[in-house]
Amino acid sequence: MSIMSYNGAAIMAMKGKECVAIAADRRFGIQAQTINTQFEKIFEMGPRLYVGLPGLATDVQTVSQRLKFRLNLYELKENRHIKPKTFLSMVSNLLYSRRFGPYFVEPVIAGLDPKTSEPFIASLDLIGCPMITEDFVVSGTCSEQMYGMCETLYKPDQEPDDLFETISQCLLNAVDRDAVSGWGGVVYIIEKDKVTKRILKGRMD
Amino acid sequence: MINMASIMTSKYLPAVSAETTGCVGRPDWLTSELSTGTTIAAIEFDGGVVIGADSRTTSGAYIANRVTDKLTKVTDYIYCCRSGSAADTQAVADIVNYHLNFYKMERGEEPLVKTAASTFRNLCYNNRDSLSAGILVAGWDKRNGGQVYTIPLGGMWTRMPVAIGGSGSTYLYGYVDANYKPGMGKDECLKFIANAISLAINRDGSSGGVIRLACITKDGVERHVLTGDQLPKFYEDS
Numbered sequence: 001m002s003i004m005s006y007n008g009a010a011i012m013a014m015k016g017k018e019c020v021a022i023a024a025d026r027r028f029g030i031q032a033q034t035i036n037t038q039f040e041k042i043f044e045m046g047p048r049l050y051v052g053l054p055g056l057a058t059d060v061q062t063v064s065q066r067l068k069f070r071l072n073l074y075e076l077k078e079n080r081h082i083k084p085k086t087f088l089s090m091v092s093n094l095l096y097s098r099r100f101g102p103y104f105v106e107p108v109i110a111g112l113d114p115k116t117s118e119p120f121i122a123s124l125d126l127i128g129c130p131m132i133t134e135d136f137v138v139s140g141t142c143s144e145q146m147y148g149m150c151e152t153l154y155k156p157d158q159e160p161d162d163l164f165e166t167i168s169q170c171l172l173n174a175v176d177r178d179a180v181s182g183w184g185g186v187v188y189i190i191e192k193d194k195v196t197k198r199i200l201k202g203r204m205d
Numbered sequence: 206m207i208n209m210a211s212i213m214t215s216k217y218l219p220a221v222s223a224e225t226t227g228c229v230g231r232p233d234w235l236t237s238e239l240s241t242g243t244t245i246a247a248i249e250f251d252g253g254v255v256i257g258a259d260s261r262t263t264s265g266a267y268i269a270n271r272v273t274d275k276l277t278k279v280t281d282y283i284y285c286c287r288s289g290s291a292a293d294t295q296a297v298a299d300i301v302n303y304h305l306n307f308y309k310m311e312r313g314e315e316p317l318v319k320t321a322a323s324t325f326r327n328l329c330y331n332n333r334d335s336l337s338a339g340i341l342v343a344g345w346d347k348r349n350g351g352q353v354y355t356i357p358l359g360g361m362w363t364r365m366p367v368a369i370g371g372s373g374s375t376y377l378y379g380y381v382d383a384n385y386k387p388g389m390g391k392d393e394c395l396k397f398i399a400n401a402i403s404l405a406i407n408r409d410g411s412s413g414g415v416i417r418l419a420c421i422t423k424d425g426v427e428r429h430v431l432t433g434d435q436l437p438k439f440y441e442d443s
Contacts, residue, residue: 205413
C-alpha cells in the first residue's frame with residue numbers, strides 16, 4: 001500500500017466572505033484497522049492561522065511540532081504574529097529541506113492576515129511546492145472525491161454559517177467514498193473576531 | 206461436464222501500463238482488483254439460520270459500491286455470504302447456482318445444504334491457486350434443519366454453529382466467544398449478528414455501509430436491511 005494512504009486522511013479549506021474554514025476527518029488508523037476516532041490533524045499556528053496535515057501520522061505530528069518551533073522563534077525575533085503568506089513560505093522551506101527524504105505530509109493552510117484580516121488559503125505537496133487559490137484547497141487520500149464535492153457545492157463569498165454547511169457536506173460526502181478516512185469530522189470557522197470549532201457527526205464506517 | 210478451471214483462470218488486468226509520458230500514474234482505483242473487503246457472519250438456530258453482511262466493495266481505498274449485496278442466493282433455501290475477490294466469489298456462486306438447479310431438476314427435491322457447501326468446496330479447492338474467496342454457506346433443509354458451513358481460503362470446509370469471515374471478522378472473535386450461547390432463538394440470533402457486523406464496521410476500513418440480514422427457515426427467506434441510525438450502537442468516546 002502507498003505510504004500516503006497508510007494512515008488515511010482528508011483535509012480541506014475554503015474561503016468565504018471575510019472568513020475561512022478548514023475541516024478534517026478524525027480517523028487514526030493503520031491500513032484497514034481504525035485505532036482512534038479523535039485524532040487531531042489541524043493545528044493552531046497563530047490566533048487566526050491554522051494548518052491541516054494529512055498523510056503519514058508520525059510526520060503529521062513531527063511536522064506540526066517542528067513548524068511550531070520555527071514559528072515561536074519567528075514571533076520572538078519579529079515581535080509580531082506571522083502573516084499567512086509568510087507562513088506558507090516557512091512550511092515550503094521546511095518541506096524542501098527534506099527534498100530527497102521527504103516528510104509524507106501534504107499540508108493545507110487557512111488563515112486571516114493579522115493586520116488586514118484578509119482571508120488566505122493555500123496547500124503544498126510533500127516537497128514544499130506552494131499553491132495559493134481563491135476558492136478551496138483539498139488534500140488527502142480522497143482528494144479526487146473532495147475535488148468533485150467542492151467544485152459542485154462551492155460558491156464564493158458565503159457567510160460563515162453557510163460556509164460551515166458547505167464545507168461540512170463536501171467533507172462528509174467525500175470521505176464516505178474512502179475506506180481509510182472519515183469516522184467523524186471537525187470544522188474550524190475562522191472569522192475576524194472569533195474562531196469556532198465544531199465536531200461533525202458522520203458515518204462511523 | 207464443463208471444465209471449471211478454464212472459466213476461472215485469468216484475472217482481469219487493465220491493458221494500459223501504469224507509466225505514460227507526462228502523466229502522474231494511474232490512481233489506485235483504476236488498477237486494483239475489486240475486493241469485497243468485508244464482514245460476514247452466520248449462525249444456526251433450531252428451525253433455520255440467520256446470516257448477515259456489510260455492504261462495502263472497495264477498489265484499493267476507493268469505495269466502489271456502498272450498497273453491495275453480499276448475501277447471494279444459490280437455491281430458495283440456501284444462501285452464501287461472499288468475502289474476498291468480488292469477481293471470484295460472484296463467478297463461483299453462479300456456477301454453484303447452475304449445479305444446484307440441475308440437481309433439483311434431476312431429483313425433484315431441494316438440495317441439501319451440505320450438497321451446496323460441498324459444491325462450493327470443490328470449486329474453491331480445485332482452483333485454490335487462482336481464487337481469492339472466503340465463503341459461508343448457510344440454509345435450511347428438511348433432513349438436518351438449519352446449517353452453517355464455512356469455506357475459508359484454501360478450500361477446506363466444516364460445519365459450525367456460528368461462523369464469521371472477511372477482513373472485519375478479526376474484530377469479532379472475542380465478541381463471538383464471549384456472547385454466543387447454544388439454543389438462542391430467531392430474534393436473539395438476528396440481534397447477535399447485527400451487533401457483530403456493526404462492531405466490525407466500526408473498526409474495519411474495508412467494511413461499512415448498511416447491514417444486510419437474512420433469516421432462512423422452512424418457510425423461506427426473510428430479508429432485512431439496517432441503515433443509518435438503525436445500526437446497533439456501541440461505546441465511542443465522544
